[in-house]
Amino acid sequence: MxxxxxxxxxxxxxxRGALRTARSWLHSDAPSRSxxxxxxxxxSPTVPVAEDFAAGGFDDSGWDSIPVPAHWxxxxxxAYDRPIYTNIQFPFPIDPPYVPDENPTGDYRRHFDIPADWxxxxxxxxxxxxxxxxxxxxxxxxxxxxxxxxRLAHEFDVTSSVRPGDNVIAVRVHQWSAASYLExxxxxxxxxxxxxxxxxxxxxxxxxxxxxxxxxxxxHGRIEAEITADAAAFPVTLCLPExxxxxxxxxxxxxxxxxxxxxxxxxxxxxxxxxxxxxTAAETIAMRVGFRTVEIRGDRFLVNGRRVVFHGMNxxxxxxERGRVFDEEHARxxxxxxxxxxxxxxxxxxxxxxxxxxxxxxxLGFWVVLECDLETHGFGTINWAGNPSxxxxxxxxxxxxxxxxxxxxxxxxxxxxxxxxxxxxxGSNLAAMSAWVHARDAGRPVHYEGDYTxxxxxxxxxxxxxxxxxxxxxxxxxxxPLLSCTPAQGARQRTKPFLLCEYAHAMGNGPGALDQYEAxxxxxxxxHGGFVWEWRDHGILTxxxxxxxxxxxxGDFGEVVHDGNFVxxxxxxxxxxxxxxxxxxxxVAQPVRFTFDGDDVAITNLRHSADTSDLRFRWRVEHDGTLxxxxxxxxxxxxxxxxxxxxxxxxxLAQDSETWLTIDAVLAAETAWAREGHVIATAQLDRSTxxxxxxxxxxxxxxxxxxxxxxxxxxxxxxxxxxLAGRAxxxxxxxxxxxxxxxxxxxxxxxxxSDASIAGVSNAELWRRDGLDRLTTRRVSVERTAEALxxxxxxxxxxxxxxxxxxxxxxxxxxELELRVEIEPSSGWLTVWPRIxxxxxxxxxxxxxxxxxxxxxxxLESYPDSLRAAHTGRxxxxxxxxxxxxxxxxxxxxxxxxxxxTLTSAGSKVLRIVTFPDGRGRRPGFTLxxxxxxQIAQAGxxxxxxxxTTSHLIIDAAQxxxxxxxxxxxxxxxxxxxPEARTIRLRIAAG
Numbered sequence: 001m002x003x004x005x006x007x008x009x010x011x012x013x014x015x016r017g018a019l020r021t022a023r024s025w026l027h028s029d030a031p032s033r034s035x036x037x038x039x040x041x042x043x044s045p046t047v048p049v050a051e052d053f054a055a056g057g058f059d060d061s062g063w064d065s066i067p068v069p070a071h072w073x074x075x076x077x078x079a080y081d082r083p084i085y086t087n088i089q090f091p092f093p094i095d096p097p098y099v100p101d102e103n104p105t106g107d108y109r110r111h112f113d114i115p116a117d118w119x120x121x122x123x124x125x126x127x128x129x130x131x132x133x134x135x136x137x138x139x140x141x142x143x144x145x146x147x148x149x150x151r152l153a154h155e156f157d158v159t160s161s162v163r164p165g166d167n168v169i170a171v172r173v174h175q176w177s178a179a180s181y182l183e184x185x186x187x188x189x190x191x192x193x194x195x196x197x198x199x200x201x202x203x204x205x206x207x208x209x210x211x212x213x214x215x216x217x218x219x220h221g222r223i224e225a226e227i228t229a230d231a232a233a234f235p236v237t238l239c240l241p242e243x244x245x246x247x248x249x250x251x252x253x254x255x256x257x258x259x260x261x262x263x264x265x266x267x268x269x270x271x272x273x274x275x276x277x278x279x280t281a282a283e284t285i286a287m288r289v290g291f292r293t294v295e296i297r298g299d300r301f302l303v304n305g306r307r308v309v310f311h312g313m314n315x316x317x318x319x320x321e322r323g324r325v326f327d328e329e330h331a332r333x334x335x336x337x338x339x340x341x342x343x344x345x346x347x348x349x350x351x352x353x354x355x356x357x358x359x360x361x362x363x364l365g366f367w368v369v370l371e372c373d374l375e376t377h378g379f380g381t382i383n384w385a386g387n388p389s390x391x392x393x394x395x396x397x398x399x400x401x402x403x404x405x406x407x408x409x410x411x412x413x414x415x416x417x418x419x420x421x422x423x424x425x426x427g428s429n430l431a432a433m434s435a436w437v438h439a440r441d442a443g444r445p446v447h448y449e450g451d452y453t454x455x456x457x458x459x460x461x462x463x464x465x466x467x468x469x470x471x472x473x474x475x476x477x478x479x480x481p482l483l484s485c486t487p488a489q490g491a492r493q494r495t496k497p498f499l500l501c502e503y504a505h506a507m508g509n510g511p512g513a514l515d516q517y518e519a520x521x522x523x524x525x526x527x528h529g530g531f532v533w534e535w536r537d538h539g540i541l542t543x544x545x546x547x548x549x550x551x552x553x554x555g556d557f558g559e560v561v562h563d564g565n566f567v568x569x570x571x572x573x574x575x576x577x578x579x580x581x582x583x584x585x586x587x588v589a590q591p592v593r594f595t596f597d598g599d600d601v602a603i604t605n606l607r608h609s610a611d612t613s614d615l616r617f618r619w620r621v622e623h624d625g626t627l628x629x630x631x632x633x634x635x636x637x638x639x640x641x642x643x644x645x646x647x648x649x650x651x652x653l654a655q656d657s658e659t660w661l662t663i664d665a666v667l668a669a670e671t672a673w674a675r676e677g678h679v680i681a682t683a684q685l686d687r688s689t690x691x692x693x694x695x696x697x698x699x700x701x702x703x704x705x706x707x708x709x710x711x712x713x714x715x716x717x718x719x720x721x722x723x724l725a726g727r728a729x730x731x732x733x734x735x736x737x738x739x740x741x742x743x744x745x746x747x748x749x750x751x752x753x754s755d756a757s758i759a760g761v762s763n764a765e766l767w768r769r770d771g772l773d774r775l776t777t778r779r780v781s782v783e784r785t786a787e788a789l790x791x792x793x794x795x796x797x798x799x800x801x802x803x804x805x806x807x808x809x810x811x812x813x814x815x816e817l818e819l820r821v822e823i824e825p826s827s828g829w830l831t832v833w834p835r836i837x838x839x840x841x842x843x844x845x846x847x848x849x850x851x852x853x854x855x856x857x858x859x860l861e862s863y864p865d866s867l868r869a870a871h872t873g874r875x876x877x878x879x880x881x882x883x884x885x886x887x888x889x890x891x892x893x894x895x896x897x898x899x900x901x902t903l904t905s906a907g908s909k910v911l912r913i914v915t916f917p918d919g920r921g922r923r924p925g926f927t928l929x930x931x932x933x934x935q936i937a938q939a940g941x942x943x944x945x946x947x948x949t950t951s952h953l954i955i956d957a958a959q960x961x962x963x964x965x966x967x968x969x970x971x972x973x974x975x976x977x978x979p980e981a982r983t984i985r986l987r988i989a990a991g
Contacts, residue, residue: 001532001903003131004328004432005830006047006049006174007145008134008136009047009099009103009134009174009176009177010097010098010099010177010178010395011178011586012097012178012396012397013134013147013148013149013177013178013179013182013396013400014147014148014149014396014397014400014401015134015145015146015147015148015154015686016145016146016147016263017137017138017143017144017147017156017191017510018145018154018155018156019102019125019154019155019157020148020400020593021407022153022155022403022404022407022408023208023209023228023407024209024210024211024407024408024409024410024411025153025308025355025408025409026207026209026210026285026287026411027102027286027932028206028207028283028284028285028286028289029044029283029284029286029792030200030202030203030206030282030283030990031115031117031118031121031201031627032198032199032200032201032202033112033113033198033199034196034197034198035068035112035169035197035198035199035372036068036069036196036197037068037109037110038066038067038110039065039066039067039068039108039109039193039204040060040063040064040065040066040108040109040110041063041064041065041066041072041080041106041107041108041109042060042063042064042106042107043072043080043081043104043105043106043107044104044105044106045102045104046101046102046103046104046105046108047101047103047105047174048105048107048172051138051172053107053109053170053172053558054138054141054170055141056140056141056168057148058109058170058517059348060109061323062424063107063109064079065075066080066108067619068108069130069192069193069194069195069196069197069321069325069326070192070193070194070322070325071083071132071191071192071194071323071324071325072106072191072192073190073192073746074190074323074540074669075190076169078774079401080105080878081175082408082557082558082559082742082759083188083189083190083323083540083552083557084132084188084557084559084562084955085187085188085189085538085553085554085555085559085562085563085567086186086189086378086559086561086562086563087153087377087566087567088184088186088377088380088565089378089381089561089562089563089642089898090180090181090184090378090383091559092176092180092187092563094378094379094381094382094386095179095888096181096386096388096614097178097181097499098178099176099177099178099180100176103174103175103176103715104170104174104175104176104191105172105173105175106173106175106191107170107171107172108143108169108170108171108172108173108193109168109169109171109174110168110169111166111167111168112168112169112199113165113166113167114163114164114165114167114199114390114436115164116164116165116594118162118164118201119164120204120416121159121201121202121203121204121960122159122202122203122204122206123157123159123201123202123653124157124158124159124162124199124200124201124202124203125155125156125157125158125199125200125202126139126155126156126158126169126198126199126200126881127153127154127155127156127197127198127199127200128145128147128149128153128154128155128193128195128197128387129153129196129197129198129354129355129606130152130153130193130194130195130196130354131150131154131171131173131192131193131194131195132150132173132175132180132182132183132189132190132191132192132194133148133150133173133174133175133176133177133179133180133191133523134146134147134148134174134177134178135147135148135171135172135173135174135193135688136169136171136172137156137169137171137335138169138170138171139161139162139167139168139169139170140161140162140163140167140168142160144156144161145275146157146902148179148372148397148559148566148623149175149179149373149400149401149404150179150180150183150406151324151351151352151353151373151571151977152351152352152401152405152408153355153404153408154171154404155200155246158199158986159283162842164197166710167567171193171852173191173192173193174191175189175191179377179397180860181378181379181388182373182374182375182388182394182397182398182401182424182930183351183373183374184375184377184378185349185350185375185377186349186350186375186377186566186567187316187318187567188318188323188538188540188567190323190324190658193273193724194323194324195324195325195326195354199818201659203282203283203720204232204282205229205230205232205233205280205281205282205283206229206233206280206282206283206813207227207228207229207233207236207278207279207283207770208228208229209226209227209228209407210225210226210227210228210278210285210287210411211225211226211410211411212224212225212226212276212289212411212442213225213226213288214266214277214290214291214292214413215291215292215293215595216263216266216292216304216305216442217267217293217295217305219261219262219263220259220260220261220262220263221259221260221261221263221265221291222257222258222259222260222291223238223257223259223260223289223864224257224461225238225247225255225278226255227252227278228257229252229280231251231252231279233282234249234250234252234254234276234280235249235250235280235345236248236249236255236279236280236905237277237279237280238276238277238280238584238914239276239277240260240274240275240276240277240289241275241697242274242275242526243262243263243274245549245895260291263291264291265290265291265292265304265609266290266292266362266413266692267286267292267303267304267365267608267609267610268344268345268365268366268367268414268608269344269365269607269608269609269610269954270365270609270610271288271290271362271363271364271365271413271414272290272291272883273288273362273363273413274288274289274290274291274957275288276288276289278595280472281496285437286644288359288362288363290362290413290414291412291413291442291768292304292413292416293305294416294417294443294444294445295438296445296458296459296496296497298495298755299496299497299498299526300497300525300526301417301445301459301497301499303367303608304609306577306608306609306640306827307528307608308367308416308528308529309521309528309529309606309607310344310345310499310528310529310530310531311342311343311344311345311529311585312336312343312345312346312347312369312529312530312531312532312613313343313345313346313347313531313532313534313535313571314346314347314349314501314502314531314532314533314534314535315346315347315348315349315353315534315535315536316349316534316535316536316538317353317354317357318536318542320541320551320574320575321540321541322693322812323540324575325957326353326357326362326889327335327355328356331354331356331357331360332360332364333576334535334536334576334755335357335360335361335364335366335673336364336672336673336674337576337578338366339364339365339591339671339673339674340360340586340673340674340678341571341578341582341583341585341586342585342586342589342590342591342618342680343366343589344365344366344367344583344608344737345366345367345368345529345531346366346367346368346369346535346591347368347369347371347419347501347530347531348368348369348370348371349371349422349531349533349659350371350372350373350374350410350421350422350423351372351373351374352370352371352372352373352405352408352409354859355408355409357413357544358370358409358414358415359412359802361412362412362413363672364413364672364673365414366414367414367416368412368414368415368416368417369415369416369417369418369419369421369447369501370405370412370415370417370418370419370949371405371419371421371422371601372401372402372405372418372419372420372421372426372429372433373405373421373459374398374420374421374422375403375421375423375424376388376389376423376425377422377423377424377425377483379425380423380425380536380851383555384425385914387424387425387427388424388429389424389425389426389427389428389429389430390425390426390427390428390429390790391427391429392428392429392717393647395428395429395432396440397502398429398432398433399429399432399433399436400429401421401433402418402433402436402437403436403440403830405418406418406437406441408442410441415444415480416444417444417445417446417447417457417459418437418441418444418445418447419432419446419447419448420433420434420437420445420446420447420448420457420859421448421468422450423449423450424450426449426450426451426452426522430448430450430451430456431455431456431987434446434448434451434456435456437807440763441756444643445457445458445459446458446459447459447463447499447501447981448461449462449463449501449502451819452485452493453456453485453489453492453493454489454492454493454496455484455489455578457498457817458495458496459498459499460473460493460494460496460497460499461498461499461500462498462500462501463500463501463502463503464500464502464503464505464967464968464969465500465503465963466969467513467516467517467520467969467972470498470500470517470520470527470974471497471520471523471524473492473494473526473527474498474520474523474524474526474527474630496511496526497526497528497941498526498527498528499529499530500517500529500530500531500920501530501531502518502531502532502533503530503531503532503533503964504517504530504532504533504567504585504855504963504964504967505533505743505964505966505967505968506532506533506534506569506570506571506579506581506582507565507568507569507742507743507861507964507966507967508565508568508569508741508742508743508886508888508890508966509567509580509581509741509742509743509861509868509884509886509890509891509962510581510741510742510743510962510963510964510966511532511581511743511866511891511962511963511964511968512743512845512863512864512961512962512963512971512972512975513564513865513868513961513963513964513969513971513972513975514584514588514864514866515588516557516867516869516916516972517530518588518589522606530792532571532585532867533569533967534569534570534571535570535571535572536571536572536573536574536576537551537567537569537570537572537573537574537887538553538567538570538574539551539567539568539573539574539575540551540552540553540556541889542556542573544941544943546943549569549885550941550942550943551565551573551575552816553565553567553887553888554566554567555569556941557571565742565887565888566966568886568887568888569966569967571585572886573806573884573885574887575587577885577939579884579886580860580861580862580866580869580884581939582868583684583860583869584866584867584868584869587682587868587869588868590665590680590681591603591605591606591607591681592604592606592612592615592665592680592681592683593606593681594624594663594683596648596683596685597645599648599661600645600646600647600648601645601646601648601683601685602642602643602644602645602646603617603635603643603645603665604642604643604644605637605638605639605640605641605642605643606641607640607765608640609640610640611637611638611639611640612635612637612638612665613637613668614667614668614669614671615665615666615667615668615680616632616635616665616666616668617632617633617635617663617664617665618630618631618632618633618663618665618666619648619649619661619662619663619664620650620662620663621629621649621651621659621660621661621662622659622660622662622873622874623654623657623658623659624653624654624657624855624874624899624900625660625855625872625873625874626657626874627877628652628654629649629652629775632854633646633649633663634646636969638770648685648972649661649824650752651687653689654688654689655689655692657688658686658688658872659682659686659687659688659689659907660685660686660687660688660872661682661684661685661687662682662683662684662871663682663684663685664679664681664871665679665680665681665682666678666679666680667680667775669714672758673802679885682871683783684871684872684876686872694813696985697811697813699785699788699790699809699811701785701787702783702784702790703783703784703785703787704781704782705719705782705783705784705789706718707717707719707782707784707789707791709784709789711787711788711789711810711811711812711817712812712816712817713725713726713813713817713988713989713990714810714817714988716789716810718782719779719782719789719791724911724988725910725911725989725990725991727842727845727910727911727930728842728843728845729840729841729842730840730841730843731838731839731840731841732808732819732821732838732839733777733839734775734777734795734804734806734823734837734838735837735838735839735933735954736775736792736804736833736834736835736836736837737767737773737775737834737859737933737934737951738834738835738891738933738959738960739834739889739890739891739924739933739934739936739937740762740763740764740767740834740890740891740937741869741890741891741962742888742890742966743962743964743965743966743970743971744762744763744764744767744834744890744891744960744965745762745763745765745961745966746760746762746965746966747760747762747765754766762829762965763832763834763960763965767831767833767834768815770797770800770802770831771796771797771798771800772797772828772833773933773934773937774795774797774798774934775795775796775797776795776797777793777794777795778793778794778795778796778800779791780792780793780794780805781792786901787811787812788809788810788811788812789809789810789811790807790808790809790810791807791808792805792806792808793805801828802825802826802829803824803825803826804806804823804824804825805823805824805825806821806822806823806824807821807822807824808820808821808822813987816987816988816989817987817988817989818985818987818988819984819985819986819988820983820984820985820987821838821984821985822981823836823957823981823982823983823984823985824981825979825980825981829978829979832882832960832971832976832978832979833960833977833978833979834891834959834960835954835956835958835959835960835977836956836957836958836977836980836982837924837927837954837955837956837957837958837984838950838954838955838984839932839953839954840952840953841932841950841951841952842903842950842951842952842953843949844949844950844951847905847906847908848905848949848951849879849903849904849910849928849951849953850878850879850880850904850905850927850951851876851877851879851903851904851905851910852876852879852897852901852902852903852904852928853874853875853876853901853902853904854874854875854876854881854895854899854900854901854902854926855872855873855874855875855898855901856872856873856875856895856896856898856899856900856901856923856925856926857870857871857895857896857897857898857901857925858870858871858873858875858895859873859875859877861882861884861892861893861894861895862894862895862896862897862925863894863959863960863961863962863975864959864960864961864974864977865897865961865962865963865971865972865974865975866898866961866962870895870896870897872897872918875895876904879929879930879951882895882927882928882929884928885942887941887942888939888940888941889931889936889937889939889940889941889942889945890936890937891933891936892929893923893927893928893929894927894956894959895925895926895927896923896925897923897925898915898924898925898926898955899914899923900912900913900914900915901913901915901926902991903928903951903953903991904991908991909991910990910991911988911989911990911991912988912989912990912991913955913986913987913988913989914986914987914988915955915984915985915986916986916987918983918984918985919958919983919984922946922957923958924955924956924957924984925955925959926953926954926955926956927952927953927956928951928952928953928954929951929952929954930948930950930951930952931945931946931948931952932952933954935948955984955986957982957983957984958977958982959977960975960976960977961976963975
């Protein structure tokens with residue numbers, strides 16, 4: 001039996017002593033004191049029984065000091081235990097509501113001062129905004145109570161325990177508790193007091209709570225006020241100075257809705273806020289309100305009468321050094337970055353964020369799906385046996401969580417949907433949560449993806465449905481099987497707006513097919529977009545044994561169970577660097593569409609409510625990537641949802657180079673989230689004069705040779721290339737392998753979109769099975785003419801009868817060195833290939849190859865199903881910046897549709913390569929790296945990559961797509977690379 005002192009750890013939440021009536025997070029002029037700062041701290045490996053530490057005279061001089069807010073596992077360089085990452089797994093036995101005796105427990109103490117004039121306060125409250133996972137509080141030795149709900153606010157009445165002058169607060173925090181079964185949210189388990197602690201003086205005659213419900217229709221606003229205060233606190237005055245409004249309510253019965261004329265609505269694009277004060281003689285509350293009406297009409301989700309498309313991100317609170325500790329400056333920049341990348345919505349996965357974040361969302365403009373602090377995903381591993389979601393014993397805990405969620409954040413106009421939580425199965429407790437929300441707030445719908453039958457929610461929501469299935473849902477949905485649904489239930493779901501609460505799993509290099517999902521949203525109005533999983537990687541900054549800093553993931557802290565790098569699945573790297581996937585997302589979600597038609601362009605405004613008066617349109621013309629003309633376009637103001645047809649500028653054409661017109665829509669003035677000139681949308685038009693590619697001169701007088709000769713800048717020994725332009729070179733060798741991406745490594749179930757995958761087996765496993773990472777070469781023949789060399793190689797792997805024949809022809813064409821490689825696989829290959837390319841190894845010699853200049857797609861990496869962010873132009877980069885530092889090293893750095901490439905060394909041009917399209921007009925791509933694909937594949941972290949003395953250039957005839965198979969659909973068949981014959985043709989010259 002647990003001791004009487006610690007039984008609350010395994011009591012089913014919510015706990016005892018905290019005020020049960022939750023309140024809004026309000027900006028009040030009532031006195032308060034922050035208790036943030038250094039606290040005395042000790043950590044015990046299990047739950048201590050003795051509670052003498054709570055007494056005022058206890059000697060804590062031998063304890064350490066720790067900041068609050070903070071997670072103790074991120075303090076003291078590992079002195080206070082270590083972080084644990086799991087996605088679904090519980091890191092303790094599944095034995096609800098019990099947890100192990102080995103339960104790290106942190107004891108906190110600090111002194112704080114109460115001013116003498118606080119004796120006039122009616123009450124003194126102690127507020128905790130976030131503690132993981134369960135905690136008990138003492139003030140001056142008095143036991144105040146305990147609470148659970150890590151990402152929820154709890155207030156305690158400490159009036160009878162505090163005194164003017166010095167006071168002592170003691171808090172005991174346990175890492176594991178019964179509440180942990182409700183908080184399995186695919187993130188690091190990070191115990192401690194990680195949000196603000198505040199002591200608050202509540203004045204007599206003050207305002208306990210305020211809720212200003214707002215509405216908007218046809219230029220008119222409406223305010224429905226709910227004032228929670230004693231009758232003696234009245235009169236209550238509401239002032240909206242900007243509109244000249246003052247309402248004085250003498251009694252509670254006088255509080256009534258009222259209309260406001262000539263207001264501007266709030267939306268995510270135009271986040272118009274009005275300053276409001278609500279006051280009594282004793283207290284003034286400052287608020288910012290936005291006028292907007294949320295409704296579902298048929299299968300459309302509307303705000304202010306217009307359909308909303310969510311270009312959203314699932315956003316955890318995470319930082320590589322602070323964990324979930326809030327930093328306003330960083331959070332503001334985080335949201336501003338979202339805006340710059342055309343993100344307009346946030347799902348607060350899977351708990352309410354720090355309340356200040358929602359103030360920023362109101363101000364900067366986001367549609368917010370506010371999610372309750374709830375997930376029981378670990379029960380899925382035992383077929384949901386014992387899942388609390390349908391257990392009446394847990395109902396109060398569920399209701400307490402949703403009530404605290406809604407009550408704290410109900411005033412925010414940015415919140416347009418309440419979400420009950422995530423991946424908690426289904427059951428009567430979730431239905432009860434939904435019923436409570438519907439009764440409390442009829443102005444916002446309820447979401448929960450796990451309500452597959454649509455019994456208690458208002459939105460049809462899914463995770464990771466394929467493009468094909470999503471398309472079927474967008475029509476009548478009759479061909480789309482609905483999970484666990486009867487025909488009647490399925491028919492009901494198909495009458496609702498559809499939302500992808502998670503899609504496009506952004507793990508490592510990817511995701512692909514973003515543009516396909518976006519196209520469906522514009523084709524089928526009941527599809528309302530969705531939320532990418534997820535916004536940022538959760539790496540924790542730590543150091544390798546040699547002191548090299550890196551971003552750690554699951555398993556790096558010696559966890560008993562963990563889920564590896566599945567926590568590194570963001571559009572943003574842990575160090576705030578946007579991934580190429582985020583750039584792709586920006587291009588796909590751009591709110592202005594350009595459609596070229598002859599000498600005109602149609603400009604369509606895809607926004608919800610904003611016209612284009614905040615934009616200007618710039619154009620430029622380039623010949624082979626060199627600027628030749630530019631200017632501004634005269635574009636009329638285009639209303640939301642409308643189009644305008646505009647003539648193109650005069651485009652000077654070139655006979656001997658490609659001609660490209662680029663149009664950018666840019667901000668005409670600085671905003672709160674971006675500078676003037678920031679590009680929000682772009683498009684390109686190819687106006688090149690078509691020129692036939694030069695033919696290959698046939699060779700007829702081949703004869704056997706030892707292959708030792710010089711052809712222009714190339715030197716060969718025994719048929720092998722050894723030098724180019726005086727530099728040592730090895731190759732070209734056939735390269736079919738790429739360091740598997742996280743999507744390549746995933747063994748998802750086969751879906752209807754992929755006919756080249758095997759259920760339960762990853763592509764990477766198949767590639768290794770077929771030996772693509774360990775190919776060997778047998779030279780079949782070497783032949784030459786006076787000005788040419790031909791080699792034929794058979795490439796295969798140990799213990800495999802599969803092979804590829806490679807014919808390489810080197811020749812001098814008009815005095816220039818040309819290479820043509822013909823690649824032809826044998827029959828019998830059954831799976832996709834990662835790439836079809838040739839690799840050149842370039843040892844450092846006197847100076848390494850350290851950069852590239854190219855004409856092709858850029859500036860960032862691109863792949864067959866992730867090309868929208870790339871545009872045709874001339875670019876340059878160091879070899880280091882060509883690659884992305886994904887948390888787990890993997891395929892990176894490929895640039896598509898290459899025309900010309902120059903390799904550089906210490907600023908000097910070394911080698912110049914011109915490419916030719918193949919017979920079907922397909923252009924090759926390139927990758928330049930300091931490591932081979934095989935070396936990259938063997939490293940678990942960037943610091944594990946070996947020191948390099950060679951640069952490696954791969955010219956790819958083709959690459960396999962990216963997909964999002966790590967948690968989602970495989971690569972679409974159009975972008976899957978099947979074994980096939982390919983040709984690579986290059987001209988190579990000294991730089």
